[in-house]
Amino acid sequence: xxxxxxxxxxxxxxxxxxxxxxxxxxxxxxxxxxxxxxxxxxxxxxxxxxxxxxxxxxxxxxxxxxxxxxxxxxxxxxxxxxxxxxxxxxxxxxxxxxxxxxxxxxxxxxxxxxxxxxxxxxxxxxxxxxxxxxxxxxxxxxxxxxxxxxxxxxxxxxxxxxxxxxxxxxxxxxxxxxxxxxxxxxxxxxxxxxxxxxxxxxxxxxxxxxxxxxxxxxxxxxxxxxxxxxxxxxxxxxxxxxxxxxxxxxxxxxxxxxxxxxxxxxxxxx
Amino acid sequence: xxxxxxxxxxxxxxxxxxxxxxxxxxxxxxxxxxxxxxxxxxxxxxxxxxxxxxxxxxxxxxxxxxxxxxxxxxxxxxxxxxxxxxxxxxxxxxxxxxxxxxxxxxxxxxxxxxxxxxxxxxxxxxxxxxxxxxxxxxxxxxxxxxxxxxxxxxxxxxxxxxxxxxxxxxxxxxxxxxxxxxxxxxxxxxxxxxxxxxxxxxxxxxxxxxxxxxxxxxxxxxxxxxxxxxxxxxxxxxxxxxxxxxxxxxxxxxxxxxxxxxxxxxxxxxxxxxxxxxxxxxxxxxxxxxxxxxxxxxxxxxxxxxxxxxxxxxxxxxxxxxxxxxxxxxxxxxxxxxxxxxxxxxxxxxxxxxxxxxxxxxxxxxxxxxxxxxxxxxxxxxxxxxxxxxxxxxxxxxxxxxxxxxxxxxxxxxxxxxxxxxxxxxxxxxxxxxxxxxxxxxxxxxxxxxxxxxxxxxxxxxxxxxxxxxxxxxxxxxxxxxxxxxxxxxxxxxxxxxxxxxxxxxxxxxxxxxxxxxxxxxxxxxxxxxxxxxxxxxxxxxxxxxxxxxxxxxxxxxxxxxx
Numbered sequence: 001x002x003x004x005x006x007x008x009x010x011x012x013x014x015x016x017x018x019x020x021x022x023x024x025x026x027x028x029x030x031x032x033x034x035x036x037x038x039x040x041x042x043x044x045x046x047x048x049x050x051x052x053x054x055x056x057x058x059x060x061x062x063x064x065x066x067x068x069x070x071x072x073x074x075x076x077x078x079x080x081x082x083x084x085x086x087x088x089x090x091x092x093x094x095x096x097x098x099x100x101x102x103x104x105x106x107x108x109x110x111x112x113x114x115x116x117x118x119x120x121x122x123x124x125x126x127x128x129x130x131x132x133x134x135x136x137x138x139x140x141x142x143x144x145x146x147x148x149x150x151x152x153x154x155x156x157x158x159x160x161x162x163x164x165x166x167x168x169x170x171x172x173x174x175x176x177x178x179x180x181x182x183x184x185x186x187x188x189x190x191x192x193x194x195x196x197x198x199x200x201x202x203x204x205x206x207x208x209x210x211x212x213x214x215x216x217x218x219x220x221x222x223x224x225x226x227x228x229x230x231x232x233x234x235x236x237x238x239x240x241x242x243x244x245x246x247x248x249x250x251x252x253x254x255x256x257x258x259x260x261x262x263x264x265x266x267x268x269x270x
Numbered sequence: 271x272x273x274x275x276x277x278x279x280x281x282x283x284x285x286x287x288x289x290x291x292x293x294x295x296x297x298x299x300x301x302x303x304x305x306x307x308x309x310x311x312x313x314x315x316x317x318x319x320x321x322x323x324x325x326x327x328x329x330x331x332x333x334x335x336x337x338x339x340x341x342x343x344x345x346x347x348x349x350x351x352x353x354x355x356x357x358x359x360x361x362x363x364x365x366x367x368x369x370x371x372x373x374x375x376x377x378x379x380x381x382x383x384x385x386x387x388x389x390x391x392x393x394x395x396x397x398x399x400x401x402x403x404x405x406x407x408x409x410x411x412x413x414x415x416x417x418x419x420x421x422x423x424x425x426x427x428x429x430x431x432x433x434x435x436x437x438x439x440x441x442x443x444x445x446x447x448x449x450x451x452x453x454x455x456x457x458x459x460x461x462x463x464x465x466x467x468x469x470x471x472x473x474x475x476x477x478x479x480x481x482x483x484x485x486x487x488x489x490x491x492x493x494x495x496x497x498x499x500x501x502x503x504x505x506x507x508x509x510x511x512x513x514x515x516x517x518x519x520x521x522x523x524x525x526x527x528x529x530x531x532x533x534x535x536x537x538x539x540x541x542x543x544x545x546x547x548x549x550x551x552x553x554x555x556x557x558x559x560x561x562x563x564x565x566x567x568x569x570x571x572x573x574x575x576x577x578x579x580x581x582x583x584x585x586x587x588x589x590x591x592x593x594x595x596x597x598x599x600x601x602x603x604x605x606x607x608x609x610x611x612x613x614x615x616x617x618x619x620x621x622x623x624x625x626x627x628x629x630x631x632x633x634x635x636x637x638x639x640x641x642x643x644x645x646x647x648x649x650x651x652x653x654x655x656x657x658x659x660x661x662x663x664x665x666x667x668x669x670x671x672x673x674x675x676x677x678x679x680x681x682x683x684x685x686x687x688x689x690x691x692x693x694x695x696x697x698x699x700x701x702x703x704x705x706x707x708x709x710x711x712x713x714x715x716x717x718x719x720x721x722x723x724x725x726x727x728x729x730x731x732x733x734x735x736x737x738x739x740x741x742x743x744x745x746x747x748x749x750x751x752x753x754x755x756x757x758x759x760x761x762x763x764x765x766x767x768x769x770x771x772x773x774x775x776x777x778x779x780x781x782x783x784x785x786x787x788x789x790x791x792x793x794x795x796x797x798x799x800x801x802x803x804x805x806x807x808x809x810x811x812x813x814x815x816x817x818x819x820x821x822x823x824x825x826x827x828x829x830x831x832x833x
Contacts, residue, residue, distance in 0.1 A: 138348075
């Protein structure tokens with residue numbers, strides 16, 4: 001197990017995609033100390049920024065004790081192992097990860113779990129914008145894996161999502177699931193505007209209040225409960241909407257009937 | 271200081287030199303007979319291959335469509351960015367590199383002259399500003415004239431002399447080099463939501479056909495004594511079964527007197543050689559097209575070879591881009607440029623496991639290998655439409671080595687493998703042929719007298735590759751060959767060493783070549799035309815031309831026209 005403790009703050013962003021169990025594996029402490037990172041536009045080494053200790057335990061693989069909200073690309077492309085961040089994490093956390101587990105006991109900045117291909121990302125606090133979404137313009141969304149956020153989520157989460165699961169215990173911002181083609185999202189509290197815009201597949205379950213409904217979704221039926229994953233069901237009843245019809249989409253929105261009396265006007269179309 | 275390249279294996283097809291050990295002497299920016307050895311800087315090229323600097327006849331590197339492409343694709347830049355060094359500037363790739371990066375990457379592959387093939391005349395200023403910013407390369411650009419209203423009107427009237435004068439005027443004011451025709455008639459029809467589907471379809475409001483436009487402009491090209499032929503992107507491009515249209519197109523230009531020289535250059539021929547009725551029965555029409563070109567001398571062409579990668583398509587062919595959008599459903603741009611042309615951009619990912627893409631890959635190589643005369647077919651990817659130009663070494667390896675081709679072939683979609691005739695083709699290009707398809711042939715087709723060869727008086731553009739043709743059999747050791755052609759040992763342009771062993775040593779400005787048209791009669795733009803400008807263009811007549819001060823390193827070629 002490697003324990004990283006931040007020893008200084010800088011005013012520049014830090015890019016440290018070497019902080020990953022795959023990179024640290026089978027390296028000596030000295031080699032880890034000398035891994036390259038970027039501070040602003042200057043090339044530095046990992047030990048400039050962190051106090052690095054090695055213990056004999058195996059799990060979790062990496063513990064970061066302290067606030068690393070400036071440090072981007074932690075766990076970039078990791079395939080195995082576990083990272084625990086006891087503090088806030090920076091942008092692009094777990095980008096392109098395909099296995100293993102990241103736990104953040106704090107908040108995460110934007111693009112957490114971007115282009116994720118597998119594994120588990122758990123954020124105990126809030127997540128920023130673009131959770132599980134690709135870089136702007138790209139169509140490679142989340143393809144597998146699971147993201148759990150205990151707090152709230154910013155805007156544009158799960159854009160172009162293809163498969164996998166995102167569970168949000170708090171609220172979500174606007175444009176959740178924009179252009180998603182598959183996968184499951186469960187928002188346990190309230191959802192922002194433009195939910196599921198341009199979606200063509202997958203399902204989004206909202207157990208709280210929906211800010212507004214896009215006019216390009218049509219109501220299909222009312223359902224008592226919906227499966228989120230094996231052994232987890234959301235209890236309704238839910239209005240089930242199909243869309244986005246502007247894109248000939250077959251995505252499904254499950255909106256809590258109890259919390260959204262404003263949608264009862266749709267019932268006459270049933 | 272003078273420069274002497276000693277003892278390299280020289281390949282210079284224009285002068286018939288095939289791998290002889292020779293010295294090349296350079297004084298100032300020209301190749302000369304000899305220099306005094308002790309006063310010159312000597313490059314020891316023993317065991318290295320010496321080529322003339324590369325010439326690319328068709329590559330979209332500047333202009334409004336390229337720039338819009340850059341705006342549309344932030345994700346393309348994210349995966350490929352370059353830091354500045356003490357010599358070079360920073361930039362981004364991948365399929366649409368920024369201007370500086372374009373220059374550096376071409377230079378590292380040994381290219382020194384490139385042609386930007388489609389410039390809407392209305393966007394000429396923008397194009398030239400971008401060309402100014404591309405270092406390391408000599409450049410020229412072709413204005414799109416196939417659907418320009420004044421051309422259509424004069425052809426409709428049957429007054430080719432007047433048409434020729436307008437074309438001469440347009441070439442001069444846009445600082446262009448050749449007549450580019452894209453989907454003749456189709457772009458004008460696209461303004462009304464239609465397209466033409468054969469060369470005899472009527473164009474709305476003008477009552478003429480694509481055949482009239484192509485024959486008319488080919489004759490105009492002759493009248494004006496332009497160095498290049500008409501540069502043609504055929505009708506029905508990218509549609510299954512379009513090889514028949516391409517054959518019709520070539521047949522209709524047979525009647526233009528040619529004296530054994532080409533009268534038309536059909537660009538990215540791969541996209542025009544599709545057979546089959548629909549995408550399901552899609553197959554290659556390369557054999558038919560190659561058969562025709564082998565028997566006729568009035569056509570030259572370039573490959574437009576597919577590369578299996580994520581790229582960005584951009585062409586003036588708006589209706590074709592719309593078809594691509596319907597196929598891929600990706601984000602897209604489509605536009606109609608006033609009275610001149612149209613345009614479209616859409617990202618596209620060519621995949622090995624997609625039967626259509628795989629067959630397209632095969633078509634490009636079939637064309638290049640089945641057309642026997644390498645002076646008729648050149649290597650391009652129609653950058654970035656079929657793939658970025660940085661993939662050229664890959665294509666060269668496929669052309670030079672059956673082993674390389676088959677290694678990729680085995681990974682294609684099974685259906686494509688069954689349909690392809692590629693395994694039956696044994697031809698492998700030699701280094702001499704490679705020098706033709708990447709340099710000499712292209713320079714000859716463009717009639718650039720000082721490019722593409724190493725004879726006395728040529729521009730001192732030389733590419734030296736770390737490849738010993740006596741020791742390395744390129745057909746067998748295609749990986750060594752590919753590596754050698756990815757980064758030159760030396761790239762010399764205008765007598766300066768610009769790159770060495772994959773590193774840029776210095777940044778140099780390139781020239782912009784354009785045609786200074788000398789017509790017999792002064793071209794007069796009548797009041798009527800000026801009035802039209804006011805009515806139909808967003809730019810006033812007075813602001814329309816690109817004046818010479820816009821061009822940083824202007825290099826006009828004087829052309830005496832017959833009109």
